[in-house]
Amino acid sequence: MSKVRVLVGTKKGAFILTADGKREHWDVSGPFFAGWEIYHMKGSPVNPDRIYVSQTSSWSGQVIQRSDDGGKTWAAPGGGVQKSPQGWPMGESNRFVYDTSAETGKPLTTHQFYDGTQHPWEFKRVWHLEPSLTNAEEVYAGVEDAAIFHSKDGAHSWQELPGLRGHGTGPKWQPGAGGMCLHTIVLDPKDPNRIYIAISAAGAFRTDDGGKTWKPINKGLRSQFIPDQDAEVGHCVHHIAMNPRRPGVLFMQKHWDVMRSDDAGDSWREVSGNLPTDFGFAIDVHAHEPETIFVAPIKSDSEHYPLDGKLQVWRSKTGGNEWEAMTEGLPQQNCYVNVLRDAMSVDSLDTCGVYFGTTGGQVYVSPDAGDHWKPIVRDLPAVLSVEVQTLP
Amino acid sequence: MIRVELPHHLRVLAQLSGEVTVEVAEPVTLRRVLDALEARYPVLRGTIRDHDSKKRRPFLRFFACQEDLSHDSPDDPLPEAVATGKEPLLVIGAIAGGAGRDWPSRRTRLRRQEPVAGN
Numbered sequence A: 001m002s003k004v005r006v007l008v009g010t011k012k013g014a015f016i017l018t019a020d021g022k023r024e025h026w027d028v029s030g031p032f033f034a035g036w037e038i039y040h041m042k043g044s045p046v047n048p049d050r051i052y053v054s055q056t057s058s059w060s061g062q063v064i065q066r067s068d069d070g071g072k073t074w075a076a077p078g079g080g081v082q083k084s085p086q087g088w089p090m091g092e093s094n095r096f097v098y099d100t101s102a103e104t105g106k107p108l109t110t111h112q113f114y115d116g117t118q119h120p121w122e123f124k125r126v127w128h129l130e131p132s133l134t135n136a137e138e139v140y141a142g143v144e145d146a147a148i149f150h151s152k153d154g155a156h157s158w159q160e161l162p163g164l165r166g167h168g169t170g171p172k173w174q175p176g177a178g179g180m181c182l183h184t185i186v187l188d189p190k191d192p193n194r195i196y197i198a199i200s201a202a203g204a205f206r207t208d209d210g211g212k213t214w215k216p217i218n219k220g221l222r223s224q225f226i227p228d229q230d231a232e233v234g235h236c237v238h239h240i241a242m243n244p245r246r247p248g249v250l251f252m253q254k255h256w257d258v259m260r261s262d263d264a265g266d267s268w269r270e271v272s273g274n275l276p277t278d279f280g281f282a283i284d285v286h287a288h289e290p291e292t293i294f295v296a297p298i299k300s301d302s303e304h305y306p307l308d309g310k311l312q313v314w315r316s317k318t319g320g321n322e323w324e325a326m327t328e329g330l331p332q333q334n335c336y337v338n339v340l341r342d343a344m345s346v347d348s349l350d351t352c353g354v355y356f357g358t359t360g361g362q363v364y365v366s367p368d369a370g371d372h373w374k375p376i377v378r379d380l381p382a383v384l385s386v387e388v389q390t391l392p
Numbered sequence B: 001m002i003r004v005e006l007p008h009h010l011r012v013l014a015q016l017s018g019e020v021t022v023e024v025a026e027p028v029t030l031r032r033v034l035d036a037l038e039a040r041y042p043v044l045r046g047t048i049r050d051h052d053s054k055k056r057r058p059f060l061r062f063f064a065c066q067e068d069l070s071h072d073s074p075d076d077p078l079p080e081a082v083a084t085g086k087e088p089l090l091v092i093g094a095i096a097g098g099a100g101r102d103w104p105s106r107r108t109r110l111r112r113q114e115p116v117a118g119n
Helices: B008-013 B030-040 B102-113
Strands: A003-010 A013-020 A027-032 A037-043 A051-057 A061-067 A110-112 A118-120 A125-131 A139-144 A147-151 A181-187 A195-200 A203-207 A237-242 A250-254 A258-261 A279-285 A293-298 A313-316 A324-326 A344-346 A354-357 A363-366 A374-377 A383-391 B002-005 B020-022 B060-064 B089-093
Touching: A003 A051, A003 A354, A003 A363, A013 A037, A013 A374, A037 A383, A051 A125, A061 A125, A125 A181, A147 A181, A181 A237, A195 A237, A203 A237, A250 A279, A279 A344, A293 A344, A354 A383, B002 B030, B020 B030
Parallel strands: A037 A125, A237 A279, A344 A383, B002 B089
Antiparallel strands: A003 A013, A003 A037, A003 A383, A013 A027, A037 A051, A051 A061, A110 A118, A125 A139, A139 A147, A139 A181, A181 A195, A195 A203, A237 A250, A250 A258, A279 A293, A293 A313, A313 A324, A344 A354, A354 A363, A363 A374, B002 B020, B060 B089
């Protein structure tokens, strides 16, 4: 029987939740990396037991961890698996250096700071790890201050893809409330040279040549907080989701507005429809029904919790515009948690399961595509990310 | 032999328990101690100071002999008691958000060693 493994990153460590295909009874393991912020963890589609983790701390900086046995044991790549003759951890996996070399890199520019002045580019942390679809040793990292890095050696060493940061619009990029982060990386399963990324607050970008050059794909987005509301860059895109069976169609939760593109991001149209509020962070697409999408509406950009204290996932079966509230099993009073951008995921079992985590430490599952919900855990630290692996 | 006390999270990361010792040629400076520490435990590179600029991470501090050395030049000689191994160099997480259980318990330990004042 198939089973699912849910990878949960929290403010104070990582947790792994496992269940069989019924998704009724759960085993919880963790905390791993206790006390550290786990921004994201994700398994390789090629080798699901290979899991990459972004472990970060304002005190001690960035560390990448890796498991090769599905989360039973962990090591910083090159820093624990292979030991020196004396038995000490060797190597390092936490070095993210912007490529400013004349040969391959781009000069570091400034970006816009919160107050509108220019601010130097500085590495802070890894927000998102996206393992390759074809090679378990290959993985991409989206970082703050915004840039994309690439590793071909299992996250031991990292090289920037500087064409994105060097696009030339950097001085117009600005941080959102969480910092100026590259938080979304979507790989096209049909075209290995095509990658989508999103940055708060710069917008969405696409490469069609494996990361050498990038172009902004923000036509149709409108944002009130920039002087030119239809500008090429400067939009606060919160997350982008894609059904891998239909790579050209993208869904976006923007700061405000839920958007859709049918041409690989070349143009977008709003599909917020009857949503009670179209502010939010998380968005995902049903594993088998590419027109079925899920969002977790949040009241506003100044009040990051559900409307009226009712936790709701809204589902559209029409690719947007027509939405229904999925609330059975979710708290419908006095609930003031947030659902962050990387904290929603789906499994690919026959009846698609939907999962999301909250800043209140709950992780909910719906084994029937949103119809019914139940908590897997209620009392974890604030949940930063949720990823699901469907295992044979 | 220089004694270094690391914060809890870095000890876990480097798979250490308790104090660590490193050999450093004279003159014993902060830079030399950190160079030796990182050479011995490469996983610590980038966690105490920046990989390239070697600038101290802002939320970490260096204390020794009841003095804050965080803002001293990394090339200044460390106190003699550190250089001779009498006292450890303390790498401390700034208190914002908590320094870890080892710090209060160490303080408790120290308090217990203090002579009890008469009342």
